[in-house]
Amino acid sequence: MTTLPIDHPIDELSDDPRQRAPLVLNHDDFGSVTAEVLRCNEAKKPPMAWYVAFVISFALMSLLGILVGYLIVTGVGVWGNNNPAMWGFPIVNFVFWVGIGHAGTLISAILFLFRQKWRTSINRFAEAMTIFAVICAGLFPGIHVGRIWLAYWLFPIPNQMEMWPQFRSPLLWDVFAVGTYFTVSLLFWYVGMIPDLATMRDRATTKVKAVAYGFFSLGWRGSMRHWHRYERAYLLLAALATPLVLSVHSVVSFDFAVAQLPGWHTTIFPPYFVAGAIFSGFAMVLSLAIPARELWGLKSFITKRHIENMCKIVLLTGSMVGYAYGMEFFIAWYSGEIYESFAFINRAFGQYAWAYWIMVSCNVICPQLFWFKAIRRNVWVIFIISLFVNLGMWFERFVITVTSLANDFLPSSWGWFEPTWVDVLTFVGSFGLFMTLFLLFIRFLPILAISEIKAVMPEADPHAHHGHDGEANQ
Amino acid sequence: MNGSTPGTATQAATSPDTVMVDSHSKAEVWGLAAQFSTPAGISEAAKKVREAGYRWFDCHVPFPVHGLDKAMGVPYTVLPVIVFFGGLTGLCLAIFLQVFTNSLEVDIWAIVSVVGYQFEVSGKPLISTPAFVPVAFELTVLLAALTCVSFMLFLNKLPCLYHPVLKSPKLKRITDDRFVLVIEARDPEFARSTTEALLESLGPERIVELEP
Numbered sequence: 062m063t064t065l066p067i068d069h070p071i072d073e074l075s076d077d078p079r080q081r082a083p084l085v086l087n088h089d090d091f092g093s094v095t096a097e098v099l100r101c102n103e104a105k106k107p108p109m110a111w112y113v114a115f116v117i118s119f120a121l122m123s124l125l126g127i128l129v130g131y132l133i134v135t136g137v138g139v140w141g142n143n144n145p146a147m148w149g150f151p152i153v154n155f156v157f158w159v160g161i162g163h164a165g166t167l168i169s170a171i172l173f174l175f176r177q178k179w180r181t182s183i184n185r186f187a188e189a190m191t192i193f194a195v196i197c198a199g200l201f202p203g204i205h206v207g208r209i210w211l212a213y214w215l216f217p218i219p220n221q222m223e224m225w226p227q228f229r230s231p232l233l234w235d236v237f238a239v240g241t242y243f244t245v246s247l248l249f250w251y252v253g254m255i256p257d258l259a260t261m262r263d264r265a266t267t268k269v270k271a272v273a274y275g276f277f278s279l280g281w282r283g284s285m286r287h288w289h290r291y292e293r294a295y296l297l298l299a300a301l302a303t304p305l306v307l308s309v310h311s312v313v314s315f316d317f318a319v320a321q322l323p324g325w326h327t328t329i330f331p332p333y334f335v336a337g338a339i340f341s342g343f344a345m346v347l348s349l350a351i352p353a354r355e356l357w358g359l360k361s362f363i364t365k366r367h368i369e370n371m372c373k374i375v376l377l378t379g380s381m382v383g384y385a386y387g388m389e390f391f392i393a394w395y396s397g398e399i400y401e402s403f404a405f406i407n408r409a410f411g412q413y414a415w416a417y418w419i420m421v422s423c424n425v426i427c428p429q430l431f432w433f434k435a436i437r438r439n440v441w442v443i444f445i446i447s448l449f450v451n452l453g454m455w456f457e458r459f460v461i462t463v464t465s466l467a468n469d470f471l472p473s474s475w476g477w478f479e480p481t482w483v484d485v486l487t488f489v490g491s492f493g494l495f496m497t498l499f500l501l502f503i504r505f506l507p508i509l510a511i512s513e514i515k516a517v518m519p520e521a522d523p524h525a526h527h528g529h530d531g532e533a534n535q
Numbered sequence: 536m537n538g539s540t541p542g543t544a545t546q547a548a549t550s551p552d553t554v555m556v557d558s559h560s561k562a563e564v565w566g567l568a569a570q571f572s573t574p575a576g577i578s579e580a581a582k583k584v585r586e587a588g589y590r591w592f593d594c595h596v597p598f599p600v601h602g603l604d605k606a607m608g609v610p611y612t613v614l615p616v617i618v619f620f621g622g623l624t625g626l627c628l629a630i631f632l633q634v635f636t637n638s639l640e641v642d643i644w645a646i647v648s649v650v651g652y653q654f655e656v657s658g659k660p661l662i663s664t665p666a667f668v669p670v671a672f673e674l675t676v677l678l679a680a681l682t683c684v685s686f687m688l689f690l691n692k693l694p695c696l697y698h699p700v701l702k703s704p705k706l707k708r709i710t711d712d713r714f715v716l717v718i719e720a721r722d723p724e725f726a727r728s729t730t731e732a733l734l735e736s737l738g739p740e741r742i743v744e745l746e747p
Contacts (some may be wrong), residue, residue, distance in 0.1 A: 244681070285596055
């Protein structure tokens with residue numbers, strides 16, 4: 062890590078390239094950073110808003126549980142899926158949730174490799190978001206298989222039928238891609254958290270906390286000999302997670318692109334899906350970070366600069382998504398392929414045109430507002446835009462999945478997909494699962510990567526003479 | 536990559552991680568700890584302690600202090616090499632799994648019969664290399680990542696159930712905002728009075744005696 066000399070920067074929003082924007086505001090010693098990050102975890106009671114949010118989320122999660130139970134005892138007929146629209150809400154929701162996860166890995170792995178130090182304030186909860194989003198994502202294909210007691214057929218387990226999965230199918234690649242993605246994200250998140258769990262262990266006020274945090278911190282004692290291997294392991298995990306995150310949504314896009322349906326069978330899908338995933342994921346990080354920094358009082362760590370940087374990534378990836386939409390249309394026309402041309406005209410002007418235009422306005426037009434500095438610096442406007450982007454990205458998956466299935470080659474086999482109340486409430490319930498896990502996380506685990514934040518403070522540099530006691534500096 | 540295996544001298548330097556009650560250690564002292572309040576303080580101290588010939592010492596810090604591992608003479612870890620072989624194992628496993636289950640109709644062992652199956656789908660070749668790439672890639676990454684984390688913990692001898700440094704209530708702040716250098720009593724250079732004098736000369740906040 063190279064460290065440039067810092068001439069006491071003051072404004073975190075300064076655009077002067079000679080001055081580095083400070084990554085941590087209002088703190089010049091490490092102890093106060095620990096205390097402030099853990100203030101809400103260590104408080105006897107969380108803020109009232111936490112309880113309100115938790116009750117609502119828990120209720121929605123229970124609803125999800127009931128609906129999944131109802132589905133299992135009744136059958137997939139409770140959904141709107143039909144022939145030809147075999148993939149309805151479950152696959153739309155699956156792609157939506159997997160996409161959300163991608164921002165977490167981008168922040169934790171890719172920005173780490175690029176030495177983007179501003180990631181340290183947001184990586185921990187972005188990674189948590191990844192894990193919870195992938196849990197929600199994993200649920201949907203699991204219940205979509207219909208007879209879920211046979212879901213183990215997805216895995217290559219020797220069995221009495223001498224039956225194996227078909228490894229030439231993109232759906233099986235998905236099982237491996239999402240499974241690997243979940244495992245690696247979990248490892249990355251946990252390894253990053255070990256030193257902070259040790260901090261919580263050492264500050265624990267009750268026996269239960271000391272034992273619980275002690276158990277999960279594995280006896281970490283901050284030994285520099287350990288840190289040496291730890292840092293190397295973290296770098297290796299980042300290097301492994303980087304191609305992984307690009308591969309996961311590419312494999313998800315193969316579910317569509319390897320099929321021959323017009324509107325799906327295109328080579329632009331992998332990069333277009335990855336850009337869309339990062340786009341939606343950053344929108345979700347913003348939707349979570351903006352309320353969390355208010356509620357948890359983390360404005361010194363998640364500064365306006367961090368929010369602004371994320372807006373810029375949303376703008377970039379949003380423009381890439383917009384370009385992909387345009388290019389799909391262009392190729393549909395340029396290919397001279399009548400089915401492909403029809404598929405796209407049908408998307409924009411057919412029976413699902415309303416969904417298409419929601420998608421375009423939320424994903425292409427909305428993020429363009431981030432060209433304006435005033436908007437990038439108004440957190441509540443950003444919050445609203447981020448919600449619109451989330452909505453738009455859900456509709457993108459709906460448009461891709463449903464329009465191509467409902468109107469394929471032969472007009473005689475065309476159909477119409479309409480969600481049932483079970484479809485809609487299951488999707489709403491998945492937000493309950495996601496938010497319940499997230500709220501438990503911000504209450505009981507270190508929400509920011511404390512040790513990493515300390516390491517990017519100017520005081521952490523052993524060659525800078527910022528020390529207040531200076532006795533050992535000679 | 537300079538992941539060379541550490542030499543014998545450096546090997547000794549990595550082993551202070553071992554948690555053992557040393558019966559032949561001088562008196563009842565396990566080691567001496569000096570606490571500093573700045574990264575610069577501990578970096579300077581680590582350099583001097585190493586120059587004084589100590590090998591069984593360690594620094595306990597709340598975050599990785601830049602350059603401290605070099606100042607202490609910590610050898611470069613062999614972890615990347617292990618991870619490479621972990622990934623290679625994943626790749627071989629994935630190729631074997633896919634070729635066996637989808638392309639071969641053979642038994643792999645006799646007692647419990649596990650038989651592959653020749654999946655013939657729309658005239659595609661039995662060993663369809665491009666179709667086998669995604670799973671091969673995913674399993675490579677999966678095994679490399681699992682190897683990385685498990686060997687990082689294994690080489691660090693974690694989980695660790697007991698350690699004298701964690702026992703001392705005076706050193707609670709090593710995971711918060713203090714930087715502690717510990718010289719163990721088992722170091723051949725260790726002598727109660729001279730070691731304490733050396734630590735004293737480094738200007739620590741305080742010196743703590745560690746019990747085994």
